Amino acid sequence: MAHFIDRRLNGKNKSAVNRQRFIRRYKQQIKQAVSDAISKRSVTDLSSGESISIPARDISEPLFHQGKGGKRERVHPGNDQFSEGDRIPRPQSEGAGSGKGDASQDGEGNDDFVFAISKDEYLDLLFEDLALPDLKHNQLDKLVQYKNVRAGYRAEGVPANIDIVRSLRGSLARRVAMSSEKKRQLRQAEQQLAELEQLAVPDELLRRALTKHITELKQKIAAVPFIDSFDLRFRNYQKRPEPTSKAVMFCLMDVSGSMDQATKEMAKRFYILLYLFLSRTYKNVEVVYIRHHTQAKEVDEQEFFYSQETGGTIVSSALKLMLEIVQQRYNPQEWNIYAAQASDGDNWAEDSAPCAKLLAEQLLPLLRYYAYIEITPRAHQSLWEQYQQLLANHPNLAIQHIREISDIYPVFRELFKKQAA
Amino acid sequence: MSSIAFNMGSCLSDSPDWSFDLLHDYQQQIARVAALYKLDTYPNQIEVITAEQMMDAYSSIGMPLGYHHWSYGKKFIQTEQHYKRGYMGLAYEIVINANPCIAYLMEENTLPMQALVIAHACYGHNSFFKNNYLFRTWTDASSIIDYLVFAKNYVSRCEEKYGVATVEDFLDSCHALMNYGVDRYKRPQKISMEEEQKRQEEREAFLQSQVNELWRTVPGKAQVATTSNIFPAEPQENILYFIEKHAPLLQPWQRELVRIVRKIAQYFYPQKQTQVMNEGWATFWHYTLLHHLYTEGRLSDRFMLEILHSHTNVVLQPEYNSKFYSGINPYALGFAMFSDLRRICEQPTAEDKVWFPDLVGSNWLDTLHFAMQNFKDESFISQYLSPKVIRDFRLFAITDDSKEASLEVAAIHNAEGYQQIRQRLSAQYNLSQLEPNIQVQQVNINTDRALTLRYIPHNGIPLGGNIKEVMRHLHRLWGFEVRLEQQSSEGNISILASCSELS
Numbered sequence: 001m002a003h004f005i006d007r008r009l010n011g012k013n014k015s016a017v018n019r020q021r022f023i024r025r026y027k028q029q030i031k032q033a034v035s036d037a038i039s040k041r042s043v044t045d046l047s048s049g050e051s052i053s054i055p056a057r058d059i060s061e062p063l064f065h066q067g068k069g070g071k072r073e074r075v076h077p078g079n080d081q082f083s084e085g086d087r088i089p090r091p092q093s094e095g096a097g098s099g100k101g102d103a104s105q106d107g108e109g110n111d112d113f114v115f116a117i118s119k120d121e122y123l124d125l126l127f128e129d130l131a132l133p134d135l136k137h138n139q140l141d142k143l144v145q146y147k148n149v150r151a152g153y154r155a156e157g158v159p160a161n162i163d164i165v166r167s168l169r170g171s172l173a174r175r176v177a178m179s180s181e182k183k184r185q186l187r188q189a190e191q192q193l194a195e196l197e198q199l200a201v202p203d204e205l206l207r208r209a210l211t212k213h214i215t216e217l218k219q220k221i222a223a224v225p226f227i228d229s230f231d232l233r234f235r236n237y238q239k240r241p242e243p244t245s246k247a248v249m250f251c252l253m254d255v256s257g258s259m260d261q262a263t264k265e266m267a268k269r270f271y272i273l274l275y276l277f278l279s280r281t282y283k284n285v286e287v288v289y290i291r292h293h294t295q296a297k298e299v300d301e302q303e304f305f306y307s308q309e310t311g312g313t314i315v316s317s318a319l320k321l322m323l324e325i326v327q328q329r330y331n332p333q334e335w336n337i338y339a340a341q342a343s344d345g346d347n348w349a350e351d352s353a354p355c356a357k358l359l360a361e362q363l364l365p366l367l368r369y370y371a372y373i374e375i376t377p378r379a380h381q382s383l384w385e386q387y388q389q390l391l392a393n394h395p396n397l398a399i400q401h402i403r404e405i406s407d408i409y410p411v412f413r414e415l416f417k418k419q420a421a
Numbered sequence: 422m423s424s425i426a427f428n429m430g431s432c433l434s435d436s437p438d439w440s441f442d443l444l445h446d447y448q449q450q451i452a453r454v455a456a457l458y459k460l461d462t463y464p465n466q467i468e469v470i471t472a473e474q475m476m477d478a479y480s481s482i483g484m485p486l487g488y489h490h491w492s493y494g495k496k497f498i499q500t501e502q503h504y505k506r507g508y509m510g511l512a513y514e515i516v517i518n519a520n521p522c523i524a525y526l527m528e529e530n531t532l533p534m535q536a537l538v539i540a541h542a543c544y545g546h547n548s549f550f551k552n553n554y555l556f557r558t559w560t561d562a563s564s565i566i567d568y569l570v571f572a573k574n575y576v577s578r579c580e581e582k583y584g585v586a587t588v589e590d591f592l593d594s595c596h597a598l599m600n601y602g603v604d605r606y607k608r609p610q611k612i613s614m615e616e617e618q619k620r621q622e623e624r625e626a627f628l629q630s631q632v633n634e635l636w637r638t639v640p641g642k643a644q645v646a647t648t649s650n651i652f653p654a655e656p657q658e659n660i661l662y663f664i665e666k667h668a669p670l671l672q673p674w675q676r677e678l679v680r681i682v683r684k685i686a687q688y689f690y691p692q693k694q695t696q697v698m699n700e701g702w703a704t705f706w707h708y709t710l711l712h713h714l715y716t717e718g719r720l721s722d723r724f725m726l727e728i729l730h731s732h733t734n735v736v737l738q739p740e741y742n743s744k745f746y747s748g749i750n751p752y753a754l755g756f757a758m759f760s761d762l763r764r765i766c767e768q769p770t771a772e773d774k775v776w777f778p779d780l781v782g783s784n785w786l787d788t789l790h791f792a793m794q795n796f797k798d799e800s801f802i803s804q805y806l807s808p809k810v811i812r813d814f815r816l817f818a819i820t821d822d823s824k825e826a827s828l829e830v831a832a833i834h835n836a837e838g839y840q841q842i843r844q845r846l847s848a849q850y851n852l853s854q855l856e857p858n859i860q861v862q863q864v865n866i867n868t869d870r871a872l873t874l875r876y877i878p879h880n881g882i883p884l885g886g887n888i889k890e891v892m893r894h895l896h897r898l899w900g901f902e903v904r905l906e907q908q909s910s911e912g913n914i915s916i917l918a919s920c921s922e923l924s
Contacts, residue, residue: 002448002465002543004441007474008528015477015497021589022494060887061492062597062894064857067885069823070878075846077749078740079817079833086830090821115498 023121029054030117034125053114146239157234170231178224186217247282247368248330249274250339252318256293257310258346263375266405267342268305270373273412274340282336288325292318294348298325313346315383316355323362332366339363340371347383356386364394371415372399425457425786427717435721439532441469447536448543454713455544458786460706462547463562464521467539471528476500478515478525485517486569488576488681490592516542518550518692520562533727540710545703552794553698555691565688571618572681579674591675594894595661595682600856602661602683603690625673656875657861659683660895669870670900679898694797694852701755702793708732708756738814749814749846757810758801762789765807772808803847808839818845823881854879862906870901876917877908884917892920 023030033052082088117125153166193210196202251271253264278285289304290296293311296318322339330337347355364370372387374380380401387399400411433450434443448467455462470478480497481487517523524542526535550556580588595602657663661683665676692699715725738753739745765773766785774781780788792805811834818832818841832838832845848854862875872895876884888905895903902921906914 002452002467004444004448005466005468006441007468007470007525010470010474015480015494017489018480018491018494019497020494021489021491021585022498025491025589059495061593062887062890063600064859064884064888064891065886066855066857067883070882071820071822071824071880072882073818073820073831073845073848073880075749075816075818075842075849076741076746077738077814077816078742078746079815080740080742082817082830082833084830084833084835084838087827088819088830089827113495113499115502 023117026054026059027125029059031125034122051114051116059113146241148237149240151236151238153233154236155233157236161234161237163233163235166233167227167231170233171227174228174231175224175226179221182217182221186214186221189214189217246284246286246334247278247336247338248286248288249278250322250325250337251287251289251304252322252339252341253289253291253304254293254313254315254318254343254346255291255307255309256313256346258313258344263344264305266375266402266408267373269405269408270342270402270412271340273408274338274371277412278338288322290318290321290325292321296321312348313343314351315341315343315347316351316358319355319358319363323358326363326366337367338369338371339367340373342373342375343383344376345374345378345381345384347381349382352382352386355383356390359387359397360390360394364390364397367396370397372397373402373411374399375402377403425713427713428453429717430719432721433714433719435532435724437531437533439530439535443532444526444535444539447532448539450714450719451536451540451544451710454710455540455548455706457713458706458709459790460544460548461551462522462544463519463551465543465547466521466523467543468523468525469528470525472504475515475525475527476504484569484685485519485523485566486573488573488592489580490596491589492593492596514538514542516546517565518556518560518562518688519565522547522550522562531727533724534731536711536724537707537728537731540707541703544710545706546699548706549695549699549702549793552790553691553695553797554795555694555797559691560688568684571621572685575621575677575681579678583674588678591678591897592682594897595679597891597894598660598664598898599682599686601859602659602679602686604659604662604687605853621677625677652864652866653861660859660861660874661686663861664898667864668899671898691797694799694850697751697755697758697798697850698793698796698801699755700752701757701759704732704735704752704756705759705789708760740815741817754810754814757813758805758807759789759792761807761810762792762805764809770809776807777805798850799847799852802850803843806843806846808834808836811839811842816842816846818842857882857884859884859905871904872899872901873904873906875906875908875914878910881910888918889920892918896920896922 030052033054153163189210193207193214196207196210249271253259253267255264275285275287287301289299289301291299291304291309292313292315293309294314294317298321299307318341326332326337359370374384384399384401387397390397391399398415400415402408402411433446436443444467448465476497478485479500480493487493514527515525522543524538524547526538530538550560550562556562576588576592653663653667661679664671665679665683668676671679711720711725711728714720720728736750736753736756738750739747762780763785765777765780766783766788769777769781792801796804815834817830817834818838820829820831822829832841834842858877858879859874860877861872863873865871874895878884884905884907892903892905902919904919905917907917908914
C-alpha cells in the first residue's frame with residue numbers, strides 16, 4: 001500500500017528559523033567578516049550579497065571523540081602490493097582515520113566556515129546601529145512635500161468635483177422625505193373616493209371635495225424638485241505632508257597630481273558605503289560626481305575614479321560648482337542633499353579660508369550632511385584646520401581622517417553613528 | 422531456481438519525465454514484485470519535494486520535523502553551500518523510519534531514478550525498518566512523528582517561557598553529550614503520544630521529589646558511611662539519563678529537554694549500528710526488484726541502462742590509494758555481502774561448503790530475511806563476510822600503533838588472512854569501540870556533590886575532541902563540579918579535566 005503526496009507547493013523555508021538563529025548567534029563574528037569584506041568590494045556589485053567566512057573553530061559543536069594515537073586496526077580495500085607482515089611508512093597527512101561515523105560530527109575541518117548572506121542581510125549587518133544624521137529633526141522641519149489625497153465629501157465645492165452618485169443619493173432621500181406623507185394622504189383620498197363611488201347614491205359634495213384634494217396633493221408631489229442645491233456633494237481633497245524620498249549625493253574629489261590611484265580607491269570605498277547607506281533610506285538616490293584640481297568639472301563615474309589629471313588644487317572651485325548644480329537642479333525643498341568630499345588635504349594655501357566661508361555660509365544650510373574625509377598619512381594642512389573651526393556651529397558637518405583602507409569602515413560608522421537621543 | 426514467478430507483461434512508459442500517474446504505475450509494479458519476495462513493509466507515504474526542501478530535510482538530520490536550534494541552521498547553510506558549489510549532489514531520497522514510512526523523492530529526478538528510489542527506499546529500507554531486531558526493539562515507528570511533534574511544541578513552549586537564548590544554551594549542552602544519551606543494553610519502553618504527555622506532567626512532579634530526596638541536606642539517622650556513600654552503585658553509561666534523573670539543580674522543564682534529546686539520540690542509535698546492512702539490503706532489493714521487472718519485459722532497455730548507471734555509481738568502492746577513498750562504502754560492502762549470500766545458497770563452491778555449511782543449499786530468500794532480521798553490522802560481518810567478498814574487495818588489514826614508526830600489514834586476502842580480516846572489519850563497525858567509553862563513575866552526594874566520569878581507553882587511544890568545552894557543558898547540566906578521569910590499562914587513575922565554574 002502506498003500513497004503519493006505532492007509537497008512541492010509547501011513552503012521551502014522550513015529551515016529559515018534555524019538559519020536566522022545561526023546568524024543571530026554568530027552576529028559578532030559575522031559582523032567582523034562583513035566589515036572586512038567591504039574593503040574588497042567594488043562599485044559594480046552594489047546589489048549582491050556577501051560571502052562570509054567564520055573560523056570553523058568558533059562554531060564547532062564540542063563532542064568527545066577518539067583522539068590521535070594509540071593502537072588502531074583498520075581494514076582497507078584494494079590491496080595491490082602488500083603482503084602480510086609488510087611494514088609501510090606512515091602516510092603524512094592521515095586524518096583521524098575514521099572512515100565511518102557521522103560525517104556531520106567528523107566534518108569539522110580546519111577550514112573556515114564560508115557561507116553567503118543575502119544583500120538585505122548584508123546591509124542590515126553593515127548598517128546596524130547607524131542612522132541617517134539628524135533625519136528626524138529635518139523631516140519635521142522642511143523636507144516635506146504636499147500631496148493631494150481624497151478626504152471624504154463636503155457640501156461645497158467647484159462643479160468639477162461633484163460626486164454624482166452621492167448627490168443623487170441625497171436627492172432621492174430628500175424626495176422621499178418631502179413627499180412620502182403627501183403620497184400616503186393621496187392613497188387615502190383615492191381609496192375614499194373609490195369607496196364612495198361604490199355606493200348606490202354617492203355624496204356628490206364629498207366626491208368633489210375629495211377630487212379637489214387629490215388634485216392638490218398630486219400638484220404638491222410633482223412640485224418636489226428632482227434635484228436641489230441642497231443635495232449636491234463634492235469630493236473633498238486635503239493636502240497631506242509627505243517626506244520626500246529623493247536624495248542626491250555629491251561626491252567631491254581632488255584629482256590633482258598628489259592624489260594617487262590608491263588614495264582614490266580608498267575614497268571610492270567610502271562613496272560606495274555612502275551610496276549603499278543612502279539607498280537603504282531613500283527610494284531613489286542620484287549621484288553627482290564633481291572632480292577638481294584647479295578647476296572643477298562634473299563627470300561620470302568612470303571618469304571620476306579612473307582618469308588621471310595633474311595640477312594644483314583649488315577646493316573652492318568644486319564647492320562653487322556644487323552650489324551651482326544645487327541651485328539649478330536640486331531644490332533643497334525637495335531633495336535631501338548629501339555631500340562627501342575626499343581629499344589628501346592639499347589645497348592652495350590661500351583657498352582654504354574662502355572654502356570654509358563658502359561652506360559655512362552658503363552650502364551647509366542647504367545640506368543634510370557634509371562629510372569631509374582626509375586620506376593621508378601626513379599631518380593635517382590648512383583645509384582641515386579651517387573645517388575644524390566650523391564644526392562647533394554646524395552639526396551637519398563632519399570631518400574624519402583616514403590613514404589606510406581598514407580605517408574606512410570604522411570612520412564611516414563614526415560619521416554616521418546613531419546620535420544619542 | 423526458487424519459486425519466484427515471472428509474470429511477463431507489456432513495457433511500462435520509459436519517458437525520462439515522471440508524472441504522478443507514471444509513478445503510481447511503477448509503484449504498483451514494484452509492490453507486486455516485492456510481495457513475491459516476501460518483503461514485509463509499513464505502508465508507504467511517498468512525498469515529492471524540491472531540492473530546497475531536500476536541503477531542509479538534510480539539515481534536520483532526516484527528521485520530518487524538529488525543534489528549532491541554531492545548529493540545524495548551520496547544517497542547512499553548509500548543505501546549501503556545498504550543493505550550490507557543486508561539491509556534492511543531494512541524495513536522491515531520504516526515508517524516515519515511521520509508520521507509515523515516509524520517503525522523499527526529489528522533483529529533479531528522472532523517471533528511472535524515481536523507480537529506483539521507490540524500490541530502494543519504500544521497499545528496501547522500509548522492510549529493514551520494520552523487521553530488523555534493533556529497530557523493533559529500540560524504535561517505535563508508529564509514535565515517532567507524534568513524539569517529534571510533542572518535542573517541537575515543548576521546546577517552543579519553553580522558549581516562550583524562559584527565553585530563546587536560555588533554552589538554546591541548554592540544548593547546546595545536551596547536544597554535546599548526545600552520544601552518551603543512549604541505553605546500549607536496556608530495552609526501551611514504547612508509549613503513545615497521549616501517554617507521553619500525561620506522563621510528562623507526572624514525571625515533572627515526581628522527578629523533582631526524587632531529586633529532593635537524594636539531595637536532602639539533613640542526613641537521616643541511620644545513614645552510615647558504608648555502601649550508601651557510593652553513588653551510583655554501578656557505573657552508568659547513559660550520562661544524559663543519569664543527569665535527567667539525578668542532577669541536583671535542574672528545573673523540571675530542563676529535565677524534560679534532556680529527555681527529549683536523549684530520546685532522539687536513542688531513536689537514531691539503531692541506524693548508526695546498521696549502516697552497512699541497511700544500505701546493502703536496500704541496494705540489493707532495488708537491484709533485484711528492477712531486474713525482475715526487466716526480465717518480465719516491463720522495463721525498456723534504455724530505462725534499465727539508466728538504472729544500472731546509477732546503481733554502479735552507488736556501489737562504487739574506491740581503492741585505498743584513490744583520491745576519492747574515504748573508507749569502506751557501506752552500499753558497496755552491504756550489496757556485495759547480500760548478493761554473495763544469495764550466491765552461496767544457490768551456487769555454492771567447495772570453499773563455501775567449508776565456511777558456510779549451514780547455508781549451502783538453503784532457500785536463499787529465507788536466509789537473506791533471517792540475516793536482515795537478526796543482525797547488526799558488527800555481527801553481520803563476523804557471521805557472513807565470505808572469503809569471496811574479501812577477495813573481490815582485496816581487503817587488507819593495517820595495524821597503526823603510534824608507538825611504532827611504521828604501519829604493519831596484519832593480514833591480506835589470503836587463506837591465512839580471511840579470519841583476521843573478518844574479525845577486524847567486524848570490530849571496525851562495533852560502536853562501543855568507535856565511541857570513547859565514558860561512564861558516570863561517582864557522585865559525592867554527601868560532600869561537594871562533584872560528578873566524576875571515567876574514560877577507559879580502548880587500545881590506548883587517547884580521548885580527543887574539545888574536552889574542556891564538553892566538560893563546561895556537562896557542568897551546566899550538573900550544576901556542581903564535574904571531573905573526568907582516565908583509567909590506564911594498568912589501572913592507574915589520572916584526572917583528564919575538571920570544570921568547577923562556568924566562566
